[in-house]
Amino acid sequence: MKSKYALALWVGAVVCWMLTGCDVRPTPPRTAEGATAKVVYIAPNDQAELQAVTAAEAARVNYRYRLRVLLGYYQRIGSMDKSTWAQRELDNLDQTQTFRWDGVEVVPPKGESVGGADERLLVEYAVGARKEYRMAVAELAAFYERKGDKFKASLIHNVQTRFDPVRTYMYFIEAELPPANLKPVAVIPAADALYAKAERLYHAGKPLPGVTFYDKEREALLTFLELVRDYPQSTKIAMSAYFIAEIYKEYFNEDVRAVHWYERSWQWDPNITQPARFQAAVLWDLRLKNYTKAVECYRASLKYDPERFGNRGTAERRIEELTGKK
Incomplete structure (x- = not known):
């Protein structure tokens, strides 16, 4: 009986790994x-x-x-x-x-x-x-x-x-985040190499819908964080902050961390080519239930974010639902 139970556990673990790359420890x-x-x-x-x-x-x-x-x-x-x-x-x-x-x-x-x-x-x-x-x-x-x-x-x-x-x-979010006034003005080859490595890991961690390799996403996160820490003037810090937020949100349920990293991404680059304000708005709205911040970010997304299919309509609808105003 024990051998059958052990076999079932082993088969379950293998299936889990094959299908989703479960977030399991070594x-x-x-x-x-x-x-x-x-x-x-x-x-x-x-x-x-x-x-x-x-x-x-x-x-x-x-x-x-x-x-x-x-x-x-x-x-x-x-x-x-x-x-x-x-x-x-x-x-x-x-x-x-x-x-x-x-x-x-x-x-x-x-x-x-x-x-x-x-x-x-x-x-x-x-x-x-x-x-x-x-x-x-x-x-x-x-x-x-x-x-x-x-x-x-x-x-x-x-x-x-x-x-x-x-x-x-660190328990105080400001202790985990670099300053909002960083200026990404320097092209630094070492930082660019770190960014390329982290981006490869990020995409390799999610090769197909329903398939996630958490070890790769974790390594990507740590590499993006290393870049921001070691090269605070790199032109890659804003996009790194965006991907840090994405990984925290999508794979580790770190919503508070994620919204603040989204914020850093557009503070460091107001013209960032990703919908950082909209993503932050959705987190404030649906997960953190801070509707004041959600409306603020939805409005900012309408004004500053690049176009993404469905985002504008969703932002306008949620602003109306949350404020009673069109």
């Missing part, structure tokens, strides 16, 4: 017996390994604790968007490590009151804990590489690759 390495390790043991009397593992576990536990505190704060003040971010980052962390260490137990603090807490300080603690965790995991991977323990090294590298950078946040 499979952990298997033992010599072909099993997935659920418990990993530290070599007896190996104090160096014990210290390295304990440091990584302490960093993970602290990071998780800091996310729990931040989530509790946002739930308490009723910030739904930020609660969603904190929960997604917590879920991301919980899905990175598929095993537990035998004989290593790090107990988190009992908790702390979030009444009257300083949001910026709580965010600073969480972001700092994330950085420390990723550094500790990298150091543990390097430890096993030096030691020549290929299996444990592969386990830790799997933890690294299962950690999704898309599901990490």
